[in-house]
Amino acid sequence: MPRLLDDPEARHEFxxxxxxxxxxxxxxxxxxxxxxxxxxxxxxRSLKVTDLTEAIRAAEKxxxxxxxxxDEGLPVLEMRVAKAAELYLTECEKLLGHGVGSSSxxxxxxxxxxxxxxxYFGDRGFSSIGSFEENEYFKWRIVNSKLGxxxxxxxxxxxxxxxINAVIEWAESKRHIKRGAVPRLSMPKEMRNVxxxxxxxxxxxxxxxxLDKLNDWHLMASxxxxxxxxxxxxxxxxxxxxxxxxxxxxxxxxxxxxxxYDHDGTKHVELFxxxxxxxxVHAAWVVAQPECHKYLVWWKLHISPVGGEPDPDSFVFWxxxxxFPLYEQAFRNFLKKHDIWLDADGKPRSxxxxxxxxxxxxxxxxxxxxxxAENMRTSVQSIRDHYGQVKNRVNTSExxxxxxxVANT
Numbered sequence: 001m002p003r004l005l006d007d008p009e010a011r012h013e014f015x016x017x018x019x020x021x022x023x024x025x026x027x028x029x030x031x032x033x034x035x036x037x038x039x040x041x042x043x044x045r046s047l048k049v050t051d052l053t054e055a056i057r058a059a060e061k062x063x064x065x066x067x068x069x070x071d072e073g074l075p076v077l078e079m080r081v082a083k084a085a086e087l088y089l090t091e092c093e094k095l096l097g098h099g100v101g102s103s104s105x106x107x108x109x110x111x112x113x114x115x116x117x118x119x120y121f122g123d124r125g126f127s128s129i130g131s132f133e134e135n136e137y138f139k140w141r142i143v144n145s146k147l148g149x150x151x152x153x154x155x156x157x158x159x160x161x162x163x164i165n166a167v168i169e170w171a172e173s174k175r176h177i178k179r180g181a182v183p184r185l186s187m188p189k190e191m192r193n194v195x196x197x198x199x200x201x202x203x204x205x206x207x208x209x210x211l212d213k214l215n216d217w218h219l220m221a222s223x224x225x226x227x228x229x230x231x232x233x234x235x236x237x238x239x240x241x242x243x244x245x246x247x248x249x250x251x252x253x254x255x256x257x258x259x260x261y262d263h264d265g266t267k268h269v270e271l272f273x274x275x276x277x278x279x280x281v282h283a284a285w286v287v288a289q290p291e292c293h294k295y296l297v298w299w300k301l302h303i304s305p306v307g308g309e310p311d312p313d314s315f316v317f318w319x320x321x322x323x324f325p326l327y328e329q330a331f332r333n334f335l336k337k338h339d340i341w342l343d344a345d346g347k348p349r350s351x352x353x354x355x356x357x358x359x360x361x362x363x364x365x366x367x368x369x370x371x372x373a374e375n376m377r378t379s380v381q382s383i384r385d386h387y388g389q390v391k392n393r394v395n396t397s398e399x400x401x402x403x404x405x406v407a408n409t
Contacts, residue, residue: 012056019063021047021055030055034066036076043076045123078125079176081167082118088170089113102251104328112160116141117167126168126177129185134161138188154191161185199386200347201356206340211238213338229330232317235299236327240351242295243288244358244376246281247328247351249273255300256312259285260293267293273377286375327351359387 010023010030020033028050034043043066047058069076089110095101120140130136141160142151152160165184172179202210218234221227236250245253249271257272269292274283296316304310317327331351335341343349355376362372363383373380 012052014056014060015063019059021052021059030059032059032062034063036066036070041077078127079171080123080125081121081129081164082113082123084126084171084176085113085117085121085163085167087174088167091170102248104247104251104326107326107329108159109163112163116144116160117164119144126171126182129168129182131183133183134185134188135190137161137164137185138190154187157191158187161187199356200343200345200349200353201360202340202343202349202353203357204361207241207357209338209340210334214334217334217337226330229327230334231302232299233327233331233334235295235302236317237331237351237354238295239288239292239299240354241358242292243269243271243273243286244355244362245271245273245286246275246355248275250317250327251315253316254313255310255316258296258316260296266290269293269296281377284377286377356386359383363387 007023007025012021013019014021018035018037022031022033023029024031030047030049030052032045032047032055034045035041036043043062045059045062047055049055049058066076089106092101092106092109096103096106120137137160138157141157145152168177168182168184171177171182214230214234214237218227218230221230239245240247240250252274253271257274259270259272261268261270268290269288270285271288272283272285275281299316300310310316328351332341332348335349341348343353359372359376363369369380369383373383376383
């Protein structure tokens with residue numbers, strides 16, 4: 001889009017021409033231009049108002065702040081955090097085109113920049129980030145939730161803070177700011193000791209309902225992109241539930257990572273799950289429930305030519321086009337349509353909830369916590385922390401034992 005020209009009929013100078021309040025041709029909003037003498041450059045700011053009196057007041061405020069920064073030797077013409085975030089996303093998008101990075105993480109980061117990073121930082125530069133910025137961000141974030149949920153979940157906040165730190169690191173790598181000059185954000189003190197607690201999951205009857213409704217839902221897709229995502233979910237959802245895989249395992253799963261075999265006359269499947277490269281979770285072969293086998297076979301038949309086999313190096317769930325389907329978004333829409341998005345405690349459920357459902361159902365079936373943790377590539381402590389709500393049911397026979405009566409002699 002070409003830059004609009006200044007409107008010569010809407011121009012007002014102050015402070016011997018160092019401050020100019022003006023409009024651009026065709027725009028109703030006033031702008032401010034401040035001359036930085038030492039740098040022989042101009043600082044331009046949109047005042048975002050249409051009233052001249054308000055514009056002059058806002059421009060004077062920016063001018064005084066700029067003069068103070070110059071007097072104190074503080075940077076004036078530094079890159080704004082919001083601008084850096086946009087450039088960071090642009091670079092990430094280019095890398096995605098070369099197979100570097102996660103498309104689902106990128107989509108989430110774009111939403112976070114639009115909904116939170118840009119509104120919070122506004123026109124602020126990196127030098128405005130203080131040592132306890134995370135606490136200020138946390139307080140702002142509570143009252144500015146786009147979902148109206150108030151305090152964000154610990155994992156959600158962690159993702160946003162990680163994004164801010166990634167933008168800072170990017171700005172350092174591009175030499176927009178001096179390395180180490182801007183402090184990194186950490187988790188705010190109010191959230192450091194917050195336990196994840198009970199995870200949102202699906203009851204067994206809800207899983208049955210989901211698998212049933214997906215059959216009809218995938219036939220109602222209105223666009224090719226929507227159809228591709230819904231068709232895949234018809235198989236992906238049960239595969240995730242019966243294997244307990246993480247959502248970041250989906251994008252990296254290839255057909256060479258799928259091993260089918262017979263055990264005691266039953267068809268079984270092993271999956272080599274690795275997650276994203278930056279993840280601390282170790283890669284390993286995991287054993288899925290027997291039901292997983294048939295869904296993988298059906299999916300293979302769905303995407304392969306008659307009598308053919310998929311390329312071992314091809315992605316299991318990335319079979320068409322260059323863009324990874326937005327399964328998470330499609331599944332959320334499905335849950336909302338069938339009024340099962342929120343659990344009994346009001347927590348939103350997602351594809352990841354299938355993993356939690358898998359863990360809970362395995363514990364109910366009597367699987368040892370250590371064995372389950374090993375197969376789900378997590379720790380026994382995590383199993384206890386997140387799925388402790390089923391331990392009493394599992395241990396009912398032990399807890400309700402009656403004392404043995406002593407026989408009369």
